[in-house]
Amino acid sequence: MADDSTSIVWFRQDLRVRDNPALLAAASRGGPVVPVYIWSPDDHGDWEPGGARKWWLHHSLQSLRESLANLGSRLVLRQGDPLEELRKVIRYTGGDAVFWNRRYEPDLIGRDKNIKQALKNDGLDVKSFNGLLMREPWEVQTNSGGPYKVFTPFWKMCLNLPEPEKPKPAPKRLPLPSRWPASESLDSLGLLPRIDWASGFSEKWTPGEGGGQEKLRRFINVSADYADRRDVPGDEATSRLSPHLHHGEVSIRDVYHRAKQHHAQAYIRELGWRDFAYHVLHHFPHTPQAPLQQKFADFPWRDDPERLTAWQRGRTGYPIVDAGMRELWTTGWMHNRVRMIVASFLVKDLLISWAEGARWFWDTLVDADLANNTLGWQWAGGCGADAAPYFRVFNPVLQGKKFDGDGAYVRRWCPELSRLPDPHLHAPWEAPPGVLREAGVQLGESYPEPIVNHQRAREQALEALGSVKS
DNA sequence: TGAAATGTTGGGGCG
DNA sequence: ACGCCCCAACATTTC
Numbered sequence: 001m002a003d004d005s006t007s008i009v010w011f012r013q014d015l016r017v018r019d020n021p022a023l024l025a026a027a028s029r030g031g032p033v034v035p036v037y038i039w040s041p042d043d044h045g046d047w048e049p050g051g052a053r054k055w056w057l058h059h060s061l062q063s064l065r066e067s068l069a070n071l072g073s074r075l076v077l078r079q080g081d082p083l084e085e086l087r088k089v090i091r092y093t094g095g096d097a098v099f100w101n102r103r104y105e106p107d108l109i110g111r112d113k114n115i116k117q118a119l120k121n122d123g124l125d126v127k128s129f130n131g132l133l134m135r136e137p138w139e140v141q142t143n144s145g146g147p148y149k150v151f152t153p154f155w156k157m158c159l160n161l162p163e164p165e166k167p168k169p170a171p172k173r174l175p176l177p178s179r180w181p182a183s184e185s186l187d188s189l190g191l192l193p194r195i196d197w198a199s200g201f202s203e204k205w206t207p208g209e210g211g212g213q214e215k216l217r218r219f220i221n222v223s224a225d226y227a228d229r230r231d232v233p234g235d236e237a238t239s240r241l242s243p244h245l246h247h248g249e250v251s252i253r254d255v256y257h258r259a260k261q262h263h264a265q266a267y268i269r270e271l272g273w274r275d276f277a278y279h280v281l282h283h284f285p286h287t288p289q290a291p292l293q294q295k296f297a298d299f300p301w302r303d304d305p306e307r308l309t310a311w312q313r314g315r316t317g318y319p320i321v322d323a324g325m326r327e328l329w330t331t332g333w334m335h336n337r338v339r340m341i342v343a344s345f346l347v348k349d350l351l352i353s354w355a356e357g358a359r360w361f362w363d364t365l366v367d368a369d370l371a372n373n374t375l376g377w378q379w380a381g382g383c384g385a386d387a388a389p390y391f392r393v394f395n396p397v398l399q400g401k402k403f404d405g406d407g408a409y410v411r412r413w414c415p416e417l418s419r420l421p422d423p424h425l426h427a428p429w430e431a432p433p434g435v436l437r438e439a440g441v442q443l444g445e446s447y448p449e450p451i452v453n454h455q456r457a458r459e460q461a462l463e464a465l466g467s468v469k470s
Numbered sequence: 471t472g473a474a475a476t477g478t479t480g481g482g483g484c485g
Numbered sequence: 486a487c488g489c490c491c492c493a494a495c496a497t498t499t500c
Contacts, residue, residue, distance in 0.1 A: 231471085340471065379471090391500040392472050399472090458473085462500060 006032040006093050006177045010086060010100040011075075014131040014248035015060045016209040017067045019167035021129035022099040027171035034093050034177060035068055036086070037061060039079040039189045045107040047288065047370055050363035052332040053246075055198045056207045058191035060247050063208020065186075073174035076183045083115045090124065092181045098124055101131030101248070104278050105370050106285035134164045134252055135275045137282030147283035149292075149385045154279065155272045167254040200330040205243065205366065212244030220258050227266035233324075233335035234408030239267065242367035243333070245274070277371035280385045288358075288374045291383035295468050299383070301353035310451050311346050312360055314413075317450035319426055320400035321345045323413035330413075332366035337403055343380035344394035349457040351464060354381030382465060390465035393458045400426030416446045 007026035014020055015037075026033045041048040049057065065075040078085040086098060098119055103112065112128070119126045130136050140148065140157055148154035192198075205211065219239040229237035244250045252271065259267050284292055291297060310316050314325035324338035334342070339361075346357045358377040362368045378384020382392075404410055407425045411418040417425060419439035424431035428441055429450055436443065443449050 337471085344472090388471080389500090393500090395473060458500095466500075 004031050005029060005097065006034060006095040007097040007099060008086065008089055008093070008095045009033060009035045010082070010098060011035055011037045011064065012100060012248075013103055013246070014101040015064045016212070016249050016251065017064075017071060017170040018209065019131075019169070019251035019254055020101065020248075021131050022101045022127075024168055024171060025099045025127060025129065026097070027174060029097065031175065032093070032177035033073065033174040034076060034089060034095060034181065035064075035073060035174070036076045036078065036089055037064070038082045038085045039077070039191075040082050043082065043108060043111050044105065047105065047107070047362070050365070050368055051193055052198070052201070052364050052366045053368050054191040055193060055201060055332070056205070056243055056247065056366045058186065058189070059202075059207035060249060061186055061189075061191075063210060063249075067170075067209055068174065071171060071174045073176060074180070074183070076181050077186060077189065078184060079189055082111070083118055086115070086119065087122070089181050090119075090122075093177045093179055095177075096124055098126050100128050102128045102136070104132070104137060104282055106281070106288075109282075132248055132252065133275050133278055134158070134256055134271060135161065135279075137279045140275075140279055148276070148279060151273060151276050151386045154276050155269065158272060158275065164253045164256050166257060167251050198332070201332050201366065204331045204333070207243070207247070207249070207366075209249045212241065212250035215240050215244060216250055216255060216258060220262055220264075223259060223262045223264040223267060226264055230266070231337045231403050233338050234404055234406065234412070238336065240333070242369075242372075246367045246369045246372075273375075274372060276385075277369075277375035280375055281371040284385075287378060287384065288370055289355075291354075291381070292378060292385055293383045293387065296381070296383035299353075299468060300464075301356075302351045304350065304352060307350050307451055308346075308352055308356055310448070311342070311350065311352075315448045315451075316345065317429070317448040318345065318396040318400075318454070319410045319414050319417055319428065320396050320404060323404075323410045326413045328361075328364050332364060334365070335409075337399075338409075339376065340380065341394050341396060341399045343377060344388075344392075345396055347381050348393045348461040348465075349396075349452050349454060351457075351461060354378060354383065390468065391462060393461055395454060395458075397427045397454070414447070417441060 007029050009023050009026045017023060068075050076089060116126050135158055140154060142148055219241065222237060225237050229235050241250060241255065245252060256268065256271060281287060311325060314322035316322055320338065321342050324334050324342045328334040343357055346352050347354050354377040358373050361373055375384060379387050382388050382390045400410065407422050410425055417428060420428060420431065420441060424435055428436065428447060429443060441447055
């Protein structure tokens with residue numbers, strides 16, 4: 001292999017320099033390397049990245065540019081049709097190889113396949129790698145050769161397979177080609193919101209590889225408590241790695257091996273859910289749009305814009321639900337236990353379609369991920385893989401008392417309730433008038449009355465969902 | 471990765 | 486001392 005042959009690395013959902021197989025493959029050829037990112041939102045079909053993720057992407061690209069600068073390189077930013085832009089870069093730099101790490105969204109698999117074939121026809125060396133998952137969707141099969149629809153047997157099978165490889169360090173340096181292609185400015189991609197609703201995000205998040213490594217380090221130190229405390233949203237016992245993992249800023253292999261060293265089995269199992277979500281999405285590519293279980297195809301979900309808005313804005317009158325929705329709006333993220341609670345509330349208490357919830361999460365979550373979002377919402381909706389049975393209805397008051405007993409979470413996100421004593425915090429409408437007055441709470445004024453009666457809503461949901469026939 | 475309804479048990483109060 | 490009731494605590498079943 002000639003030392004001067006130039007390699008293009010097409011960055012996508014792998015915005016890191018450590019343990020990046022495509023980047024390492026390029027670097028190991030010994031010649032110049034051209035890192036490229038192409039903004040092409042039209043390729044995502046109905047699932048163009050939402051507002052929160054675009055905010056994240058902007059900052060992540062900035063961070064990647066700095067990481068590459070530390071290796072003596074730069075990042076070429078382009079927008080438009082990926083094949084066209086790649087060809088322009090190849091022509092300009094005289095590159096003879098293109099490497100990338102695979103993506104798995106249904107719309108992108110087809111696109112990438114076409115690009116690979118076209119570039120091969122151009123006479124280039126084209127290779128793709130796994131930079132995102134412990135197991136790629138097709139690596140895991142039932143004994144009869146089909147896809148899994150239930151997590152536990154899927155995970156059992158995964159545990160029988162050889163371990164994910166150890167992560168590899170970043171390349172030492174990336175030589176520049178003699179001709180450097182033009183790059184658009186980061187601002188010109190228009191990723192930042194016009195109205196600055198994301199100001200709360202930067203207090204909580206540092207997008208990019210450095211921020212991800214920092215979160216990983218912090219989490220590993222407390223990971224011994226994960227199994228016991230991961231369901232307590234007022235604690236910081238979960239990893240908060242999801243947006244970093246989604247954007248590929250930390251390597252899943254890195255996370256896996258660090259967690260394993262610390263015997264964080266319960267956490268590794270959660271990483272397994274992520275692989276499972278990709279597995280299901282790959283084998284059932286219609287699931288972002290339609291329920292996996294056919295019998296739910298025509299379910300008469302309610303169209304109730306008023307209640308949907310109340311849910312979105314955190315004004316349902318159920319403190320744990322409202323706290324979660326406000327955390328989401330303010331920080332672009334929500335604790336996983338609370339995601340289940342608010343999802344159950346939308347789908348079962350309000351009988352609004354899981355798809356409406358998925359849409360809202362898609363636009364507001366910095367970790368919005370088509371596989372995880374689809375699996376999670378269909379789970380809550382009872383219509384997906386390993387779905388919650390229709391009769392499993394979360395009681396928002398009991399969930400609040402059980403997982404936020406000291407009220408730290410609700411008090412943080414619903415400060416207008418913060419002076420309510422613990423016994424009434426999760427059901428303010430049941431508090432005696434004197435207690436409410438004392439706490440400065442005026443139901444219907446400073447905090448909403450419940451928009452539905454949970455007991456009645458539960459019965460209606462059981463009746464409606466129970467009539468679904470297979 | 472639930473909750474409510476129903477059933478069972480066992481201890482304490484009390485006539 | 487005994488039976489009866491109450492009810493909390495736990496277990497099981499049902500949705």
